[in-house]
Amino acid sequence: MFDDVPMPTSSSLSQTPRRGHAALRIGRVSAPGRAYHLTLATQQRTPLFQEFDAACAAAACLHDPVLTKGARMLAWVVMPDHVHCLLQLDGQRSLGxxxxxxxxxxxxxxxxxxxxxxxxxxxxxxxxxxxxxEDLRATARYIVANPIRAGLARKAGDYPFWNAIWL
Incomplete structure (x- = not known):
């Protein structure tokens, strides 16, 4: 029944990370010109960005060309315990x-x-x-609407920590 399915060899098993963070990187490719929707969570999902100054610092970093060198930031939102962003690689550096x-x-x-x-x-x-x-603008709208879906704001304009290049 499984005669046509190749069995993995011990060498292929040892080369393939199967658990933890390494497993998340399997198949990850950095393609120039490609846009990526990213989610970066705080450690243990601690709501650090409920603190206004911390949220301001995070937001400023998302606009910093030194920190985003190799990509164009298209949209982002800072939530209490994570950040969503949409960025497009320019080919200079890998996503990682x-x-x-x-x-x-x-x-x-x-x-x-x-x-x-x-x-x-x-x-x-x-x-x-x-x-x-997939439409870049639709993805950006989805990202900046996160505070509304989370009950943090009634409309995007009421929430201070987001931006998109299409404003």
Whole structure:
């Protein structure tokens, strides 16, 4: 019944990460020109961004061209315990390198705003590469509507921590 299914070899099993954060990276590709919808959660989903100064620091980092070098930030929203963003790679750097720079640079600024030290972000992040048939503006609207769906605002204009290039 399973005669036509190849059995994995011990070498292929040892080369393929199967658990934890490494498993999340299986198949992750950084394609120049491709847009990615990302979710970056705070460590243990701590609602750090309920603190106004911390949310301001996170928002400023999403606009910082040094922290987003290699990508164009199209839309973002800072929620109490995570950030959603839509960015488009320009081919200079990999998605992983951009996220690492953004997380480390923003962690320093957010910690400074909170008067604390220690990790801000969860090690992992979720990414969704938009397919050709997915509309960038529709995805951006979905991202900036997160505070409405979460009950934090009645309309997007009532929530201070979001932006999109189509304004």
């Amino acid at each position: 390198a951009i996220i690492a720079t953004l997380k480390s640079g923003s962690a320093r600024r957010i910690n400074r705003a909170l008067g604390r030290t220690g990790p801000i972000w969860s090690r992992a992040y979720h990414d969704h590469a938009l397919r050709g048939d």
